[in-house]
Amino acid sequence: MTESTDFAMEPDPRTEPPESPEQQKREINRSLWADGWRELRSKPQFWLSVVWVLIVSSMAVFPSLWTSGDPLDNCLLEQGSEGPSAAHPFGFTYQGCDMWGSVVYGTSKSLAVALLATVMTTGFGMLIGVLAGFYPGMVDTVLSRFTDIFFGLPFLLGAVVFLAIVPERNVLTIAMVIALLGWTTIARIMRGSVLTTKNRDFVEAARGLGATNGRIIRRHILPNSMAPIIVLTTINLGVYVGLEATLTFLGVGFQRPNTTWGLLIAEGQPYAMQGDAHLLLIPCAFLVVTVLAFILLGDMLRDALDPRGR
């Protein structure tokens, strides 16, 4: 709806004397986040996703809460590929280990990679993006070309190549490879966001009041450009969980004796073809639901923080 069909809908509380641009901006800021929060907490999918994330995170950090003992201790080949039963509701892996236990213990490495990769991606991406967006001219050009160069490497392709040459594949190295290829998206979005914010009046006002660049970036630009980054970061958590599993499945990620969902799926695939469906379905289900939870959160955040939806 455009302005000409606007009419007085909600009570307008701004009958006080005009505020300084700073105050105005902070109020707009605060009400955007407050509005967003209000919208979020009313949605059942939000709480479902949050609960799942908490469950999965606690599985990663305190696996002993969810299952007794390291599943690799109790693996008996005779039990191999047995289906669900009363004592073991998720059955056994092809090696004869408890499926539930394997899934629980597999959580930590998968989540750790995703978390670490996201932290590095967002950190580095934001840095480059803010600098490129805020300082025009040579700085922007150089940083943008630098971003383009990394952007030119397709994600999975680059990851496969890089992981092939990495000496040891652990949480750190896998996360670093993912971050190396993924920071460019965050950088581009951050740059765009900063460019838009930079031109808004309250930034000029702050400059007129004598604020230094550092202060302007910290207190004005960043809070107002953060919304798309928060959305993307949340989504990235989910995407990177899936990515780690994909790389492991292809053979360039984690290897045994580690336990991760990707490995369970890779090992389960040939046996599932022969009829032991649970070997495949259970780790797949965990993976998809976890990725789904993050992506839903990201989607909901995007809708909640969209000022145009007001």
Add this chain to the structure above:
Amino acid sequence: MGRYLARRLLQFIPVVIGTMFLLHYITTLGIQFNGDPVRALFGDRPPPDAVLASIRDRYGLDDPCLQQPGNPCIGLFIDRIGEYLRGDFGTSIRFTDRPITELVAERAPVTIRLTIIAVVFETIVGILIGTMAALRKDGFVDNSVRIVTTLLVSTPIFVFGVLVQVFGALALRSWLLGIDAPLWLSDMFSPVYNVANPWLSLIVPGIVLGAFSLASIARLTRTSLIENLRADYVRTARAKGLPARRTIGVHALRNSLIPVVTYIGIDIGVLMGGAVVTETIFGIPGIGQLVLLSVRGQDALVIIAVVTMLVLVFLVANLIVDVLYAVLDPRIRYD
């Protein structure tokens, strides 16, 4: 338009060189830190040094800079670029002595066929359901589309592929064979690539490859169309007495497709990665499978050459998409 083109080309060239060099640098680091792939070929019983040296020489891996970890090997880089420009991409170590160009030429048609199926499927179906969802916003169609696309986006492509293969194709095929369905129908659901059916047996893998992008395209179309349907210029079009099929189908849709076209540039990268996974799962002898085999087999030259080619394709495709974007959106053209 000319200025825009010139600017894009000017940006394109240093980026291509930069990305090539990045690739080269990382793979060089790999060789420097992991030891040379020639020696790795022989495992525990390497032949005498002289033999190793001559093999290295044959595959162009004898540059001393490869012994110095951290050395960016610029000379090697320039030499290799020169060779590539001349069409000499070297020979494979694993596939004993076969020229890499030959390997690629052999496998390219399959991958191209696979990609065509995926792209046709994802664009047509994606735009269609995205449009339907936008037109009946918050209705049953819209909600179903949103649920399905969100699920698709959350399912890593290998999960989708494996599930389709095991529970879809396999099961469906047995059933079809059981009820004596026409052969071509059951061939379509063969879980593995079949050379006898170059197109038919690629349909299921093609759908798997395109699934993720389909979901993204559908969501993008939906969001974009919803936004444009509310735009002032659509109101003007209605005020001009135009019927709904024109205000939506011509005015709104034309604007809505712009971000979708831009997405296709990124999509090529997604499809490349997806092809590696899909070809591996379905046993398709394409370029994706070649990449994975060379990675597993430490065939350094093939990795470098093939990934370089693919990166080039990706960058050129993005350039084309940027130009297309300017063609579609005149606001970009004339600045």
Add this chain to the structure above:
Amino acid sequence: MTDAVIESKKNPDKGALSRVHFDQTAPLLEVEDLKVEFHTRYGIAEAVNGVSFTLQEGETLGILGESGCGKSVTAQAIMGILDTPPAQVAGGSIRFRGVDLLTMDERTRRHVRQNKIAIIFQDALSSLNPVFTVGWQLGEIYRKHTGATRAQAKAKAIELLELVGIPSAKQRVNSFPHQFSGGQRQRVMIAMALALEPDVIIADEPTTALDVTVQAQVMRLLGDLQKSMQMGLILITHDMGVMADVADHLCVMYAGHAVEQASVYQLYERPAHPYTKGLLESIPRVDLKGQELVAIKGLPPVLTNPPPGCAFHPRCRFARDRCKEEHPPLYDVPGGRRSACYYWEEVLES
């Protein structure tokens, strides 16, 4: 500008409209007791609440009021382009030459749009499609309404651009909207409205987005074209200066109600409604230099929860108990005027 240039066998508008019996003796446009509701999550807002007015040929009717008073909704209701959820026409009639547009089927109404009644919007940049040339968007009208060919349509488009004073029309016809200046874009909007020589033009805040000198040019253009084509013009604005220049009669709207109707001289000289009086008093005047600016205290009401009785009474200095009970009807005031105030005589005197 004649249609002789266009010879086509299929003229969609002619076909559809030939079946409708327009009464050439009836007033051009007669809006009676129009009611438009908006269904929102806060409740039902009565954006237009019983508005009536008449427009004759060659006349300019001004609809005056603040943002949110319902003037644009009225305009769009007449055109029939409201977004139907959430908007809904809840009652009343809109008669064009005696035929009620609200009872027409959509297909016929579509042919009335642009052909007989056309509208000019406020923001020309967002109201024009950014990816098509101006010539294409103008030509589309001919191609779709009169069956013209592309070449014919383009020729007409050039003619139109020349008519509204765009220089180098032959070249500019291939330009895109963002390549024009604000004033030129508004001229293009005017050209678009004029294309089929409608009988009524509605101009919804046509100059609000322009600066004063450009404003004057655009309004003069509009006035000239109206005279030469004998069209009826409904001018919607909140700018009282522009209104005084151009309008013959005025309808003042507040919170969805028509609160006063009079000729322009009557209204400006002696308003008969407290709201109009407040508006006039709040105009800064050179001869009152040095005195404090007067403003109407308070804010317009929330339409989902309007105050009981007269919508204006919380802000009115003439308000009395009776005003809180029921919204006043439009009383006839001598001189052919009307006012929706119980105490209009007092307002006239003061």
